[in-house]
Amino acid sequence: MERDILRQLDTWKASPHRKPLMLKGARQVGKTWALKEFGRTRYRNYVYVTLEDVAPGVPSEYAQLFEVTHDPRRIVANLALATGQPIDPGETLLILDEIQDCPAAIGALKYFCEEAPEYHVACAGSLLGVRLARDRGSFPVGKVEFLDMYPLTFSEFLRAIDAGNLDSYARQIDSFEPLPNLFSNQLEERLRQYFSTGGMPEAVLRWAELMDVAEVDKVLSDLLDSYERDFAKHGGASLFAKLSLIWHSLPAQLSRENKKFVWGLVRDGARAREYEDAVEWLADAGLVMRVRQNGGGGLPLSAYDSASAFKAYCMDVGLLRRLSRLDSSAFSLPDGLFTEFKGAFAENYALQAFAPQLDAPPGYWTNEKPRHEVDLLVQLGNTIVPIEVKSGTSVDSPSLRYYARKHADATPLRVRLSMRNLSMDGDLLNIPLYLADRAVSLIERALRR
Numbered sequence: 001m002e003r004d005i006l007r008q009l010d011t012w013k014a015s016p017h018r019k020p021l022m023l024k025g026a027r028q029v030g031k032t033w034a035l036k037e038f039g040r041t042r043y044r045n046y047v048y049v050t051l052e053d054v055a056p057g058v059p060s061e062y063a064q065l066f067e068v069t070h071d072p073r074r075i076v077a078n079l080a081l082a083t084g085q086p087i088d089p090g091e092t093l094l095i096l097d098e099i100q101d102c103p104a105a106i107g108a109l110k111y112f113c114e115e116a117p118e119y120h121v122a123c124a125g126s127l128l129g130v131r132l133a134r135d136r137g138s139f140p141v142g143k144v145e146f147l148d149m150y151p152l153t154f155s156e157f158l159r160a161i162d163a164g165n166l167d168s169y170a171r172q173i174d175s176f177e178p179l180p181n182l183f184s185n186q187l188e189e190r191l192r193q194y195f196s197t198g199g200m201p202e203a204v205l206r207w208a209e210l211m212d213v214a215e216v217d218k219v220l221s222d223l224l225d226s227y228e229r230d231f232a233k234h235g236g237a238s239l240f241a242k243l244s245l246i247w248h249s250l251p252a253q254l255s256r257e258n259k260k261f262v263w264g265l266v267r268d269g270a271r272a273r274e275y276e277d278a279v280e281w282l283a284d285a286g287l288v289m290r291v292r293q294n295g296g297g298g299l300p301l302s303a304y305d306s307a308s309a310f311k312a313y314c315m316d317v318g319l320l321r322r323l324s325r326l327d328s329s330a331f332s333l334p335d336g337l338f339t340e341f342k343g344a345f346a347e348n349y350a351l352q353a354f355a356p357q358l359d360a361p362p363g364y365w366t367n368e369k370p371r372h373e374v375d376l377l378v379q380l381g382n383t384i385v386p387i388e389v390k391s392g393t394s395v396d397s398p399s400l401r402y403y404a405r406k407h408a409d410a411t412p413l414r415v416r417l418s419m420r421n422l423s424m425d426g427d428l429l430n431i432p433l434y435l436a437d438r439a440v441s442l443i444e445r446a447l448r449r
Contacts, residue, residue, distance in 0.1 A: 001160045001201060003030060004356070005149050009038045012145060013120065020109040020121040022099075024129050025149035026286030026315055027230065028223055030201045031124040032097055034149065039093035043120070047085045051105055052098035059102065066104040072116035075108060089118035099123040100131035110140035127234050129284040150356050151199030151316045154191065154349075155437040161208045163190055170435055176424035176446070179432070184421060187434035195345055196328035198318015199352070213328045220322035227287060235281060242278035245270075247287070250314050251324040254344035258373075259311045260293070272308065279312065289313045289351055294363030294377050296386075296407060301379040305363055313348045320348055343391030346433060347375060350389045350417050353436035354378065362387075365403060372399040378440075384410060385443055390418035397428070413446055415439070424449075 005023075012021055023031045039046025051060045065078045079094070080087045087094055099105050105123075112121050125131070132139060152160060158167040169183055179187075196216065197207045203219045206212070231243040249266045253259060261279075263270040282288040293309035294301060314320035321328065354362060358378060365374040365386065376387040386403045400414045404427070414428045417439070423430045429446045431439050 001030075001152070001156065001204070003034055003037075003156060004153065005030075005034050005147065006038055006041075008147055009034070009122075010042065012147070013042060018117065018120070019113045019143060019145045021123065021145050021147060022109075022128065022132075023122060023124045023147050023149055024132075024286070025124075026151075027126045027226065028200060028202065029149050029151050029286075031149050032095075033201070035093070035095045035097075035122050035124055038122075039095060043093045044088070044091040045085065046093040046095055047079065047083050047087050048095045048097065049079060049083065050097045051102040053101045060098075063102045063104065066102060066108050070108065070111050072108065072112045072119065076116070076119060087119070090120065092120065094119060094121045096121065096123040098125045100125040100128045103135065106135075107140060110143040113140070113143035127230060127285050129286055130234060130281060133280070133284045148356070151318075151352070152201060152204050153199060153353060153356060153437045154194050154434065157194050157197070157199060157204055158190060160204050161190070161193070166190065170438055173422070173435070173438065173442075174445075176422055176429070176442075178421040178423060184432065184434075187432070188419065191434045195317055195349065196321065198316040198321070200316055200318060203318055216318070217322060217328075220318055223319065224323060230285070235278075239278055239281060242266075242275050243281060246275060246278050246282060246312075248323070250288070250312060250320065253312060254320070254348070259344065259347070261310050261312045282312075287315050289315055289355065289361075291351065291362060291364050291376070294365055296363075296365045296374075296377060296384065296403070298410065299379070299382055299384070300360075301363060301377060301384055302360060311364060313351050315352070317345055317349045317352060320345065343389065346391040346417075347389045349433065350376070350387075350436055354439065357437075357440040367399075367402065367406070370402070372402045374399050374403050378443075380440065380444060380447070383412065383447060385413055385415055385447075386411065387415040387417065387439075390416060392419055395420060395430075400428070413443065415443055415446075 012018060023035060025031050036048060049062050051063055053059055065075055069075060076087050096105055112119060155167045158164060166187055196213055197203050200223060203216050206215045206219050232240050235243045245266050252265045253261055263272055263275060266275055283290050291311045293306040295304035297304040360379060362376045362378045365377050374386045375389045378385050378387060386400055388397050388400050395418045397416055404411045404414055416430045417433055417436060418430060419433055420430050422432055424446060431442055
């Protein structure tokens, strides 16, 4: 599969200020594959070392190589001897996988940055975000670069299922003219498929090979089971039950008209102080995407985030479908793709599409009297853009209008994601859901215009 992360890795490789890299992302989004593919295609060779504990409390045989010395060149020499492969500056990509299980290796990245920058070192790991959040005090701050990896976007999905011509067409759109039916109908059909499969690489591969939803469901069920095992293995006894309860509450949270996270849907009588650490864990693990309520008061956007009110979405729309036990046949109905769960799948998909495009997480905005809600607020440069996600073609945008009137001096553009065709009507840009991966570039073009 052609993954967009490879272009970001190219930029990292070419940078004169390159530091050791940490590739973050949820389990099974393709981090290890991406680093190996990058090493295979961009370097003379790559050396892959896994630092995963061989058993609870039993470290990898390679872990000691990082514990006996802080000298990066000695570490490289020992790794070369241990693996039987050369590790040459600029010619070899050294991949340290499951680095979260070896604190000494994380600490060694500081010395690679300061004393041996000629070596190209890239790291990945399951639940790496959880470990880094827990051990912030011992992390080599400022000595490491980060990249986030996500499930396949819809654009990557198109290329993976041999529909790359549609992605190529979408990439060259440079005006706000409606798409011809020849393309829009095909893109909508493929989007229905994407809502069923999601973007987890194994699920997409199974669909590309077999076109069998039952096989896709098996993959997604296995992934969900593996996450449950992670809750027990890495969350510990104190968190396991809470993690599972919150994870399984996501469909109920998103089936509500008002999708603000409600603790009582996790368990009767549940309170934030009991469960907020579990939500934090799931977010650090990349399994849950949080969108905080935002006051929309100005720049920077994050300064007006609420500390307590948020929405929680699943990191992948296919996993959300399987977690909800919703049969994929629902998406074959004329409006099934858009109406199930009160538009939650469209919102989840939109957020999933925006995540790789934004430097900072979006927020959402509400007004109580009269009741209005804008699904997403994003900051692009010094402009805050309100975005509403509609789950079909019958659309109205009273909340967008109300927000624009309330913030007239700071709202040059309103954006609606829906299944209507691409259009620009005054200050309202309508982006079809199947072009959500291009949303930021289209918004920036509209702002310049």
